[in-house]
Amino acid sequence: MRQRGTLFLSAVLAGIAGTDIPASAQSFPGTDGAARAVERENRAFGESQDERRMRQSDRAPASGQPETTPAQASPAPGGPCFQIRSIILQGFEAFSEKPEGYDRLVGTCATAADIAGSLNTINEYYRAEGYITTRAYVPEQDVADGSLEITIVPGRLEGYVYADGRQADNRIRAAFPGSRGDLLSLRELEQGLDNINGPRSARATFELIPGEEAGGSFVQVKLEETKPWYFEFGINNDGYDSTGEAEAGISFGYDNLFGLNDQLNIEASSTLLEDRSQKYADSFAVSWSVPYRNWLFSIDGGASPYFFVVPGINESYPLEGESYYVSADAERLLARGQSFRLYGYGGLKLTRTRTFIDSYEIETQRRHLTIGSLGLRGDVRYVEDRMDWELGMVFGVDALDAYVFDKSIVDPNFALIEGEFNYRHEFGDSGVAYIGQLVGQYSSDVLPGIEQFSIGSWSTVRGFHDDSMYGDSGFYLRNTLEWNAYENDSFSVALNAGLDAGYVAPSTLRQWSQNYLVGASLGADFAFGDHVTARLAVGQALSRPDTNPPNAEPAFEAARTVFYADMNVRF
Numbered sequence: 001m002r003q004r005g006t007l008f009l010s011a012v013l014a015g016i017a018g019t020d021i022p023a024s025a026q027s028f029p030g031t032d033g034a035a036r037a038v039e040r041e042n043r044a045f046g047e048s049q050d051e052r053r054m055r056q057s058d059r060a061p062a063s064g065q066p067e068t069t070p071a072q073a074s075p076a077p078g079g080p081c082f083q084i085r086s087i088i089l090q091g092f093e094a095f096s097e098k099p100e101g102y103d104r105l106v107g108t109c110a111t112a113a114d115i116a117g118s119l120n121t122i123n124e125y126y127r128a129e130g131y132i133t134t135r136a137y138v139p140e141q142d143v144a145d146g147s148l149e150i151t152i153v154p155g156r157l158e159g160y161v162y163a164d165g166r167q168a169d170n171r172i173r174a175a176f177p178g179s180r181g182d183l184l185s186l187r188e189l190e191q192g193l194d195n196i197n198g199p200r201s202a203r204a205t206f207e208l209i210p211g212e213e214a215g216g217s218f219v220q221v222k223l224e225e226t227k228p229w230y231f232e233f234g235i236n237n238d239g240y241d242s243t244g245e246a247e248a249g250i251s252f253g254y255d256n257l258f259g260l261n262d263q264l265n266i267e268a269s270s271t272l273l274e275d276r277s278q279k280y281a282d283s284f285a286v287s288w289s290v291p292y293r294n295w296l297f298s299i300d301g302g303a304s305p306y307f308f309v310v311p312g313i314n315e316s317y318p319l320e321g322e323s324y325y326v327s328a329d330a331e332r333l334l335a336r337g338q339s340f341r342l343y344g345y346g347g348l349k350l351t352r353t354r355t356f357i358d359s360y361e362i363e364t365q366r367r368h369l370t371i372g373s374l375g376l377r378g379d380v381r382y383v384e385d386r387m388d389w390e391l392g393m394v395f396g397v398d399a400l401d402a403y404v405f406d407k408s409i410v411d412p413n414f415a416l417i418e419g420e421f422n423y424r425h426e427f428g429d430s431g432v433a434y435i436g437q438l439v440g441q442y443s444s445d446v447l448p449g450i451e452q453f454s455i456g457s458w459s460t461v462r463g464f465h466d467d468s469m470y471g472d473s474g475f476y477l478r479n480t481l482e483w484n485a486y487e488n489d490s491f492s493v494a495l496n497a498g499l500d501a502g503y504v505a506p507s508t509l510r511q512w513s514q515n516y517l518v519g520a521s522l523g524a525d526f527a528f529g530d531h532v533t534a535r536l537a538v539g540q541a542l543s544r545p546d547t548n549p550p551n552a553e554p555a556f557e558a559a560r561t562v563f564y565a566d567m568n569v570r571f
Helices: 002-017 031-057 112-128 170-175 186-196
Strands: 086-090 135-137 147-153 156-162 202-210 216-225 229-236 247-255 263-271 279-281 283-292 295-311 316-336 340-357 367-381 385-396 415-426 432-442 453-455 469-471 474-487 491-504 516-528 532-543 561-570
Touching (some): 112 147, 156 170, 170 283, 186 202, 186 216, 263 279, 453 474, 469 491
Antiparallel strands (some): 135 147, 202 216, 229 561, 279 295, 283 295, 316 340, 340 367, 367 385, 385 415, 432 474, 453 469, 474 491, 516 532
């Protein structure tokens, strides 16, 4: 009996560690499930960190533009004309180049209306570049010699004030990139508004008021704020059978803790309705982010313990794991236009993962990883379309106590490339929208569980839950049609239908009878006033691994139809 228990433990340990399972132990029930459950918890731990990072960086762009002086009315066509042989441009030196079209009158006999039209062209050029207070004018002159002088008066920033009369404080100085004497750029003003409006409790707009010097303007910021804190409670069935399906979570946030448009967020979740002596999965995370002009800095840390019992031969074995992480990230705005933004980012993350069975640590599963990341992301917006994309590299670093068991198949100095593309199209005023998402990852290394690519969940390929497919490289495509079916001041409902597909590249370590999944879903999102939201969804697996060929991962055994429900209350 003791020998069979030893063999069972060997099977579980080997399955978790990713090594060969002894032939005499392969037939024990529960070993494959235990290994998959541990891998799933590790991947979920990594995915939760990525979701928090995306929420921190997803700041809607400032909308609208301040009122600016309209183009000057042109004189009536006709009248005397003047032969223009050259254009003398003054005042453009503050900019990187001369305005387009400034010399279009050269070689023509220009009337007063033609000259006024040329000035409007120059003004529109600067307006399109974001220099909305820069103006071109023609000083008094004699054009008999064929030369026309045009003077550019650069619009400059003279300072910031609040609309209620308060002087600018650290909150404004940290939000807006421009300083007194700089060229006044709408793009920098929009960036400042993005920073101020980042916290949930703030809503800011601005107006330009005349300054004390020619071309100068003050930026008057109108700020409306609600309570700086919020509290949310939510329940859902997004957990796993091994650690408990029903989950409850709470989150607390506080805005402007240091008066710098910063955000503090604390989250915790735990399994519901389960005997904690048999199974549970908990998580705890704290994050803080602060924007500074064209930068966004954030720090994040958390822990995720879990526990479940693996049934064995005449005996069960408790299996528990714990994961910790701390990360620091920085993002910088690289370019901004009328309809796009481009960012560069980088970060460093430390993770610590340990697994125990029957109170003995599985040393081969101990992971001390130091992970770096670099990448670009951007967004493009039009009237009815929005596109967001990201392309980055994640890599292991042999520093800061990085450790992987010597005989482990995991490469601690791994490298992977990941990308994401999101597209949303609104069909006019019909309330119908198409939402597409393409996510992919490639690596030639054996990755740790937290960095593996996974498909088969409500956030990847819908129609799957306890069964999933994972590996080092893969992609998935989600397609959703959404319809805002009903909305009034106190209640709204949106219906959606989805069709998804995903692929995971096979490897020498892991492959299934088929390496792709296809699933579909139907759902409804409800909002009750400003405080309560709910979601109901049903998913159907359309194609999945259903056979067990030799040397392949087990076939999917969970039900083909899965249900999802959640409710969130915000105070």
